[in-house]
Amino acid sequence: MxxxxxxxxxxxxxxxxxxxxxxxxxxxxxxxxxxxxxxxxxxxxxxxxxxxxxxxxxxxxxxxxxxxxxxxxxxxxxxxxxxxxxxxxxxxFDWRAPAAPGVHASAVIADGVVVPADAQIGAHVVVEEGVVLASGVVLGHGCVIGAGCVIGQGTRLEANVTLYPNVRLGAEVLINSGAILGSDGFGFARTAEGWEKICQLGGVVVGDNVEIGAGTTIDRGALDDTRIEAGVKLDNQIQIAHNVVIGRDSAIAGCTAVAGSTKIGARCTIAGMAGITGHLEIADDTHVTAMSLVSKSIPRAGVYSSGTGLEPHQQWKRNVVRFRQLDELARRVRKLERVVELYSTEGQKHDGC
Amino acid sequence: MxxxxxxxxxxxxxxxxxxxxxxxxxxxxxxxxxxxxxxxxxxxxxxxxxxxxxxxxxxxxxxxxxxxxxxxxxxxxxxxxxxxxxxxxxxxFDWRAPAAPGVHASAVIADGVVVPADAQIGAHVVVEEGVVLASGVVLGHGCVIGAGCVIGQGTRLEANVTLYPNVRLGAEVLINSGAILGSDGFGFARTAEGWEKICQLGGVVVGDNVEIGAGTTIDRGALDDTRIEAGVKLDNQIQIAHNVVIGRDSAIAGCTAVAGSTKIGARCTIAGMAGITGHLEIADDTHVTAMSLVSKSIPRAGVYSSGTGLEPHQQWKRNVVRFRQLDELARRVRKLERVVELYSTEGQKHDGC
Amino acid sequence: MxxxxxxxxxxxxxxxxxxxxxxxxxxxxxxxxxxxxxxxxxxxxxxxxxxxxxxxxxxxxxxxxxxxxxxxxxxxxxxxxxxxxxxxxxxxFDWRAPAAPGVHASAVIADGVVVPADAQIGAHVVVEEGVVLASGVVLGHGCVIGAGCVIGQGTRLEANVTLYPNVRLGAEVLINSGAILGSDGFGFARTAEGWEKICQLGGVVVGDNVEIGAGTTIDRGALDDTRIEAGVKLDNQIQIAHNVVIGRDSAIAGCTAVAGSTKIGARCTIAGMAGITGHLEIADDTHVTAMSLVSKSIPRAGVYSSGTGLEPHQQWKRNVVRFRQLDELARRVRKLERVVELYSTEGQKHDGC
Known part of the structure; x- marks a missing residue:
């Protein structure tokens, strides 16, 4: 190419x-x-x-x-x-061709939607009513754009991206294939018989210059919006739950999941497969290493980790058993310390006699 | 909206x-x-x-x-x-409009499939031969429904959902975009030269009132069916392997994976990014916290966890080294206890002399 | 069926x-x-x-x-x-029907692409310019095949698979729905203001007899290609980053992620939800257990693990606290050993007097 x-x-x-x-x-x-x-x-x-x-x-x-x-x-x-x-x-030297303006004959565009002259709409695209498309937008083949979405200038969706209704994308955003924005947040209230669905009435707002990886999912908010701020880079297969806020220029590597209502600061880097639980606040400039579980807020910038290191399986099995006894082991060490301290005192008495 | x-x-x-x-x-x-x-x-x-x-x-x-x-x-x-x-x-106050009955002109419906008068079939949908659609079904744009699937009353598939052949959905099911049901279970037999595929001959059965998140994948069974029972709620990007059974009203958060043939009981709640290995049985009303690895059956209801907590990276690195030595440390503590116990006995003899 | x-x-x-x-x-x-x-x-x-x-x-x-x-x-x-x-x-007894040769009327095939007489192209498929299709290829409904892709003999893509431009697939490959090959590797250079995109100029090369699971994503290389060698089996929702090489006949279970430029040897088996960080080399015949984090190269074949075992939540919380103190605990044990050793020597002196 x-x-x-x-x-x-x-x-x-x-x-x-x-x-x-x-x-x-x-x-x-x-x-x-x-x-x-x-x-x-x-x-x-x-x-x-x-x-x-x-x-x-x-x-x-x-x-x-x-x-x-x-x-x-x-x-x-x-x-x-x-x-x-x-x-x-x-x-x-990029292989991406500049936008080839035009609307493919197989695309289905709702009445009233204005397609800018320099926009490119691929084959089998669906654009629902009320969508606003800015200049230079590229919608890859098979994309579905739900009612009322707004797509900013120069933003490009690769093939087979799905936007639910009421997703707003800034300018110069790049969304890779298979990404889904605006899907239902996971919200249910318990009932005596099971679960009652909480309809997710918020939207998703994505700032300028954001990049979103293949297969990444970003849920719509329950009441307020889920927000991805300008300059954020999200790798593949990331899961962003409802009402999460990701601060400006933060970068998150593949397969990380962020649970509901958590706020990640600006310029953070989160490595792959990290899990961040809900309702937390992560300080600006925080770094989290691969596969860490973040289950408390991080008030101060720094590098954070959890987990254990890789070991030969047999050795690991023995250590895992010991981990289950760790609290007990610590208590035994404390007891030993007390006994030894006592002897030490006793010993001094003996020495002195 | x-x-x-x-x-x-x-x-x-x-x-x-x-x-x-x-x-x-x-x-x-x-x-x-x-x-x-x-x-x-x-x-x-x-x-x-x-x-x-x-x-x-x-x-x-x-x-x-x-x-x-x-x-x-x-x-x-x-x-x-x-x-x-x-x-x-x-x-x-939900944004989802009631079904707008009708079949979009671009949908491809196999001969012989009966579309109920109150069903809604979106643009670029494909419905293969032998599919049975109940009253009030909504198929979002771009959905592909494989041969012989059965979709129950009022069930709604958002845009770009894929059902392989022989998937059966109950009534009032909601499937979010990008979800895939009925893909091949991961089954191979070793040969001298590599792997021989085990064709996956079972199906997927989903009960009434189930909700399935965006990008979630549910594999078809090897011989018997994979089963998601009534009232189950699955969040985004969950992976359900072949022949898994998930019991009534259980709820599983995003990015959790359940390996083959595991049976999860009723009313369980599994938090996000948990990993559940194959051929296990998880008791009814079990709760598993985020990012836990479940590698043995859980015979009794309760709250279960694994992993370690988040720490500053440098401190964590030291502790990880110690974890690798944990079995040895426990042995050293045991040895100390024996020595101290001996001294304690000796000391009593000294005292007595 | x-x-x-x-x-x-x-x-x-x-x-x-x-x-x-x-x-x-x-x-x-x-x-x-x-x-x-x-x-x-x-x-x-x-x-x-x-x-x-x-x-x-x-x-x-x-x-x-x-x-x-x-x-x-x-x-x-x-x-x-x-x-x-x-x-x-x-x-x-497989349910997959043999290829039904023909091109669905709704498929969009670029001028100049030759469709072999025995190939099957489903509804709403898009095949861009310069694509080479071998004999017996099956493209499921809704697949998008980017410019310049090459698809080998008898290779089958299930519905809604996306290939970016310049992806080359060998013969008898099976790709499950929702898989995405050739998406952008996650590459950015820091600037004073944020991130500068590194365009991903390499491709993806997949060998013969490879199977790829539903929702799996394989990024294109930054400069060289990402390579999946012959006989490799990848389960669902796996993430393969740019420039990874996976050696012949290796099998990887669901939701595992492999970071950039890592080379996995031949005949490895990686269990589900494992995380493998970037720029590593994993020896042939290595086995990694579920949910392990591999953050260093593995020079010798063997079975490797990380993580901790599942426990009742309250007990786990206590042990997690102790894990954070593990380095300190080990130092306290060392100190006890020194004290006890000293006493032991002293004791011998006492005994000798």
Whole structure:
């Protein structure tokens, strides 16, 4: 894809604001890792553990800091943050085509919905009544947009995304396939006979520049809205329950679940498969490691973890048994301490006699 | 949505069977929390931690028990269970429109399938041969209903639900978007060269009044059926493996997985991200807390947990190392106890000499 | 379904290469467990815990080893591996119909894509430009196949599968509904203001005979491809991040997540809800138990686990508190040991005086 994309090193140095070392006319057709790069490929060096790979790379050029220019066997573009530069240059070579304006003949658009001239609506899309679509919106094949949704400028939904009614998306949002926004929050009241459904009357509000991963689900609020603030990045298969608020620029990795009404601060990073229970408040700039269970509020920023480390299974089984006895073990140690302390005192008396 | 919905307090008190304190002609247009409620909104008070919010609410009326009537600055409807009353009143203000009977022109319905006059079939739906649809069924846009499925009265599938062949749903079931019922159970026999597939010949049976969350998957049985009994509530992204049975009125929160052939009793509540391994039996009325691993049967009702609590990462790392040595630590404590016991006996001899 | 499928015992013994004990003309119409089997049903005995069920089965015939022929009240087919034989015979009774060649009128196929005469394309399918479809491909209703994808011979996608552009599938692959291949890897570079997207320029490559479960997501690589090697079996709701490699014939159970760039060896079995962090190497033939966190490479084959066992909640709460103090407890035990050791030496001196 994009086999025709081509930049000269001079052009790339200009775009990235870097200092070019090498032939400005060299052509770059694609990007690659230091190890796999070859002719007409650009790579980057951002982690010192790959120093040997830098020294032996066959890339045509490498993005790097001044400190490693001497280690680079090829042309180079020198910049303060090569990883960020790589991110920017990756966007030049992206496989996503620009929006191809138009509405596929098989799409079903409710009467009264205005499709902007530069929007792209894929095959078998359904757009219900009252939906508002801003300029440059792309709706992938098979998307369903419920009544009254609002989709901001330049926002793109990949194939088979589902928005329930009354979901509002900001500008430049990217939603991956299979994501579902606005599904029912899990709310029921007990009755003598079972459960009575609490209809979920709130919506979902997503800020600008949010990215949502494949298969992620975000429930609508019970009364107020569920809110994903601007710049938030959600990976695949995340579950966000009703009335959760995720603060600006927080990033959450795959398969994490956040239970109802929890508020996550700004700039947090939550690793994969973490579980965050309901009605908590997580401070700004908090970091949670993989598969941790957060069951209390976190009032102070920091790095937090739970769980145990991996062990050979037989050893683990013995330790698991001991964990069940841990409180008892601690009491036994306390008792030992008391006895030994007593002897220590006694001993001094003996010594003194 | 439903901006035209409106009830007087007198009407609501009548519907809910509560005692009205205040002007019966006051109009309620929507519901809100105590904190955010304002003019023409109804709220509820069901948790004493929100007492201050009750005292300062600007709601037009509040659902509450007799004990808190004195704390309420507005009109009130007094009832024994305000939370349950709130659930019931939420249904009056639901955004889900009643079924709009009819079959969208883009739906593909196999020959011979009878669509009841009051059923609603959305755009781009596919209904395969032999499907039986009861009165009042709603199939959201993009749903695929495999051959031979049976869907009970008033059951509603939101957009993009997939039923494999031979899935049978009871009456008044609600299935959220992206849910998949009847996918292959994970069954393979080892061979010298790899794995031989065990075709999954059973089906899925879902009882009346079941609710299934967005992105939840329920595999078909290997030989017998996978069974979700009446009144069960499943949240989003739950995985139910082949031949699992979930007993009546049990409720399971998001991202929990239940492995093959496990039987969960009636009225259980399983919190989010729990993992339940295969071939277990879980007693009726069992409660499992978030992110617990259930790897043995639970013969007696109770509340069960596993895992460790959240800690600052550096402290956690030290404790994780100690967990790996826990069996050894317990042995060392036992040895200390023996030595101290010996000394204690010796000491008594010394004292006696 | 398949109510018309019927084999005589003689036919089945021939197909399976087993030794027939009983009337060769007996007819088998379906398969069942030992417990539920009745007339015209075949069962199997592969686990000694079901010996009583074998002795009382009402199956017409049973697959078993020579050792248990005497316990079988019915006809039998004797073979060395009854479970494998059951897998093979299950395929004879599968509900999946053979491909019904043809393209549904509602499918949208890009110009230039060649659909083989024996391929089956369901309703509302979208196939974008440049897609290559091999002989015998089945695309279920609602599937979306992105530009440039390659789908191998006999590969079958169930309803509502999404392939992003540039996903390559081998032959005889089975992908269950809701699976998404080629979604964006989760890659961002930090900036002063938030996050800069790293466009994911690699693809996904899936080998022959792979099976992928419902709702499973496999991200495209950042630069190189994400690779699922031949014979791999992935259960439902698994998350495979960018640039992961899963080695030949490995099997992974539901809801497990594998983070970016991790390489899992061949013939591994990973149980459900395991979390495997990024940039690790897992040795061939490694087994990981349910809900374990793998946060370091595993250089040697073996069985590995993490976590704690299930306990009554109150007891667990006490032990969780003690876990937080575990490092301190270990230090206190060490101190006790030193004191006791000292006393022991002192004691010997006393004894010697």
């Amino acid at each position: 994009n086999n025709t994309t081509c930049y000269t090193l001079a052009e790339l140095a200009g775009i990235l604001g870097g200092e070019l070392h090498g032939d400005p006319a060299l052509q770059i057709h694609s990007l690659a890792t230091l190890q796999s790069a070859s002719e007409q490929q650009l790579s980057f060096f951002a982690n010192s553990r790959y120093l040997q790979q830098l020294r032996h790379t066959r890339a045509t050029a490498v993005l790097l800091t001044p400190a490693h220019l001497a280690d680079c066997p090829s042309a180079a573009i020198v910049l303060p943050d090569p990883y960020l530069a790589f991110a920017r240059v990756s966007q030049l | 439903n901006n035209t919905t409106c009830y007087t307090l007198a009407e609501l008190a009548g519907i809910l069977g509560g005692e009205l304190h205040g002007d019966p002609a006051l109009q309620i247009h929507s519901l809100a929390t105590l904190q955010s409620a304002s003019e023409q909104q109804l709220s509820f008070f069901a948790n004493s931690r929100y007492l201050q919010q009750l005292r300062h609410t600007r709601a037009t009326a509040v659902l509450l028990t007799p004990a808190h009537l004195a704390d309420c600055p507005s009109a009130a409807i007094v009832l024994p269970d305000p939370y349950l009353a709130f659930a019931r009143v939420s249904q009056l | 398949n109510n018309t499928t019927c084999y005589t015992l003689a036919e089945l013994a021939g197909i399976l290469g087993g030794e027939l004990h009983g009337d060769p003309a007996l007819q088998i119409h379906s398969l069942a467990t030992l417990q539920s089997a009745s007339e015209q049903q075949l069962s199997f005995f592969a686990n000694s815990r079901y010996l009583q069920q074998l002795r009382h089965t009402r199956a017409t015939a049973v697959l078993l080893t020579p050792a248990h022929l005497a316990d079988c009240p019915s006809a039998a087919i004797v073979l060395p591996d009854p479970y494998l034989a059951f897998a093979r015979v299950s395929q004879l």
